[in-house]
Amino acid sequence: MSDKQNNIMIYEDKDGVTKVSVKFIDEDIWLTQNQIAEIYKTSQQDISFHIKNIYKDGELQDISTHKKFLLVKKEGNRNVKRNIDHYNLDMIIALGYRVQSDVAVRFRIWAIKRLHEYIQKGFALDDDRLKQGGNRYFRELLQRIRDIRSSERNFYQQVTDIYATSIDYDPRSNITKKFFATVQNKLHYAVHEHTAAELIHERVDIMKFNKIWSAMLTKLN
Structure with a gap:
């Protein structure tokens, strides 16, 4: 696995709105501690410290968020293959709530807005991503809407069926x-x-x- 296959960016657009852009490989993203440190503009030691505490607190499980991938590293004049620790999107998000940096603060602002939208409306959509592609996710969204509308029809049918059982119907x-x-x-x-x-x-x-x-x-x- 190449250490350049996945990427995630946290940035502000021209209007000052925080955006999070993620490139997925096989429906997930796996980054090294150094890569995560680059995202949040902090040190690898800081990332390692928070990862240990996240596992210690039981916030995430090692088995589902941590994998080793074989990477080719240049050491001196040699290309050396080493198994390097990688962490998935769940860990990257969890670290965003612990790291103290300007980028992490922007991430938390973005996450709070998404969570607020979800709690208030019952859904949160990434409009830009749906417009640009993500055909499978768009089809999934349509199917979920159909399921919701179907449940509405079932509810309406139940109400009318109950009314129809009235003696004076x-x-x-x-x-x-x-x-x-x-x-x-x-x-x-x-x-x-x-x-x-x-x-x-x-x-x-x-x-x-x-x-x-x-x-x-x-x-x-």
């Missing part, structure tokens, strides 16, 4: 129709903050816009 009555419409609208609003009627209205407007735009393009051509 009449599918033709105005009360029944109003009940189903109310439940449907509440579920729609919970998902996308629009009632069924509002959603239909928006989609009709979009369809009109698409037709007008298509007509304009046809005339131009």
Whole structure:
């Protein structure tokens, strides 16, 4: 394994927003203590100290975060093969909460924002990464959305089934129709903050816009 196969960067964009960029190999990232020290702008001794304490505290397990890879190192005029300790992304993240450096502070700011978004919204997305590629992850995201929508349909079906078991249930009555419409609208609003009627209205407007735009393009051509 080459010591240049993986990389991770913590930086600020032109607007001063902290970004974390990671290049994965085989769905994970493995770095040496020296490489991690370069990321957080600290010493290898500091990284080694924190790794020992992370294992001692039981925060992470050695077996799942630590591997030895054979690296070719130049020592004098010789190329020597040595088994070097490498640590995965879990350890790299954990070290970001312990190291005291400007880069580590920026990492913690970034991590807090992601965690806050996850706790508040129930999800956190890396928009830039999804736009640039990551086709497998995008397909996984779509599948998870489908699963969520399926559970919403199941919930709606359960509510309507319970109502249908009522002794005085009449599918033709105005009360029944109003009940189903109310439940449907509440579920729609919970998902996308629009009632069924509002959603239909928006989609009709979009369809009109698409037709007008298509007509304009046809005339131009």
